[in-house]
Amino acid sequence: MERTSRTRRGTPPRGLRRPGAPVVAAVVALGVTGCSWFGGDGTTSTQVLELDVGDCVVTPEEVQAELTDVSTVPCDTTHQMEVYALVPDALDGPDxxxxxxxxxxxxxxxxxxxxxxxxxxxxxxxxxxxxxxxPSTRGWSEGDTTVTCLATTTGEPLTASVAGSER
Incomplete structure (x- = not known):
């Protein structure tokens, strides 16, 4: 399944969204620093529908409208985003x-x-x-009605979890 992401511009901070089954993602183009998309340095390919709160995500090298997989790393490794909430049944999951x-x-x-x-x-x-x-249109039709919320920066990459950081 894929998801859609978008970066929300406006009053700080900004938001990035995730669409369903097919995930449509307008990913923040922060650039990948030091980690390969798959493999070395503890990087793991994770399906977007399997992301959990606390997962640290490396921004893809290329901006993509729809995502099926993202690279996750241990949070003490350089990354650009961290999943902080999963909101199931967005809008009460209409058909x-x-x-x-x-x-x-x-x-x-x-x-x-x-x-x-x-x-x-x-x-x-x-x-x-x-x-x-x-959730993307296709993802929604396949039952994905979850919004995935991610914390991010517009500057320095993250090198630790933001959980409880009061940053």
Missing amino acids: AYPGADALTAFADGACAERFADYVGVDYRDSALFFTYLL
């Missing part, structure tokens, strides 16, 4: 795909609301930003 605008509005609120519980500080007071992966 028909609700559209990108409705999912984006939902993800903006749901991810902002869950940020402080993981990071330890409200996103408006944080040096971090958030982004998300949204």
Whole structure:
């Protein structure tokens, strides 16, 4: 399955979204530093539908509209994003795909609301930003109605977990 991600521009911090089964992802183009896409240095290929809270993600070298897999690494390894929340049944999981605008509005609120519980500080007071992966149209039709929220930066890569960091 694939997911869609988008970077949300606006009031800091920004958000990235994740669409369903096929994941559509407008991935923040932060560049990959020091890790290969698959393999060496503890990098693991993880299906987007199998991401868990606390997984640290390396940004793909190329921006992709839909993602099926991402590279995850131990959080003490250089990475650009960390999963901080999974929000199942977005918009109560209606049968028909609700559209990108409705999912984006939902993800903006749901991810902002869950940020402080993981990071330890409200996103408006944080040096971090958030982004998300949204279910794609195809993913939604296959039962993926989960939004994945990720903490990220626009500068220095992360080298530790952001959980409880109050960053």
